[in-house]
Amino acid sequence: MSTPFDRDPPVSPSTRAQHLSASAVLDRMKEVYEVDSDTALADALHTTRQNISKWRSRNSIPYTEAVAASYMRNVSIDYILTGRGARDQKQGTAQELDVQLLRAILLSLLAFDRIKIIGGDTIAELNEMAKAIAFQYKRAAEAAQHLQQTDGLNAEAARAVAVAATELISSDGTLFGPRLDPVDRSAGD
Structure with a gap:
C-alpha cells in the first residue's frame, strides 16, 4: 500500500x-x-x-x-x-473524509479512553464507525453546499442548517441509534 x-x-x-x-x-x-x-x-x-x-x-x-x-x-x-x-x-464538490484517517483518529481516541467500544470486534467496530462518520459527513457537506448554491445561504448559515439536519437524522435511531439521555435512569432501579 x-x-x-x-x-x-x-x-x-x-x-x-x-x-x-x-x-x-x-x-x-x-x-x-x-x-x-x-x-x-x-x-x-x-x-x-x-x-x-x-x-x-x-x-x-x-x-x-x-x-x-x-x-x-x-x-x-x-x-x-x-x-x-x-x-x-475544489469548488462544487463536497469534501469527503478519508475513512482510513478517521479510523486512525478513532483508534487514538480509543487509546486515550475518549471513546469506548462495548463488546464485539473493536477493529471492525471502529471501521464501521469511520465509514458511518464519513458517509454522514459527506451527506451534510453536500446539503450545505446545495443550500449555498441553490438557496443563496452563506457558508456559515448553510453549515448551521446542515448540522441541525444531521442531528435530527441521527437522533431518530436510523444510523447511530437513539440519542443518549445524559441522565442515567438505571441507577434508581
Missing part, C-alpha cells in the same frame, strides 16, 4: 515530522483562519489559549478542530494536517 509520502519527492524523516507536528498543524490553522496569534486562533476555534498551548507542548494534533477548519474555511484537510497538496478545496 502506498502512502501520499511515497508519491512525493523524497524528504528526510525529520522534515516529515516537522510538517506533521502539532505546532505545524496549528500554524497552518492560524493561516487558514487568517489570525496571527495563538490567542486569536483559540477564539476562532472556540477554545482557550491554554488548550492551544497544551496541544503544542504535548505535540497533540487537534484532529476535530482541523476537520472543522477544513470544512468551515473550504481548505483541504490534507493541507491542514500535512502541509501538502492544494490548499483550497
Whole structure:
C-alpha cells in the first residue's frame, strides 16, 4: 500500500515530522483562519489559549478542530494536517473524509479512553464507525453546499442548517441509534 509520502519527492524523516507536528498543524490553522496569534486562533476555534498551548507542548494534533477548519474555511484537510497538496478545496464538490484517517483518529481516541467500544470486534467496530462518520459527513457537506448554491445561504448559515439536519437524522435511531439521555435512569432501579 502506498502512502501520499511515497508519491512525493523524497524528504528526510525529520522534515516529515516537522510538517506533521502539532505546532505545524496549528500554524497552518492560524493561516487558514487568517489570525496571527495563538490567542486569536483559540477564539476562532472556540477554545482557550491554554488548550492551544497544551496541544503544542504535548505535540497533540487537534484532529476535530482541523476537520472543522477544513470544512468551515473550504481548505483541504490534507493541507491542514500535512502541509501538502492544494490548499483550497475544489469548488462544487463536497469534501469527503478519508475513512482510513478517521479510523486512525478513532483508534487514538480509543487509546486515550475518549471513546469506548462495548463488546464485539473493536477493529471492525471502529471501521464501521469511520465509514458511518464519513458517509454522514459527506451527506451534510453536500446539503450545505446545495443550500449555498441553490438557496443563496452563506457558508456559515448553510453549515448551521446542515448540522441541525444531521442531528435530527441521527437522533431518530436510523444510523447511530437513539440519542443518549445524559441522565442515567438505571441507577434508581
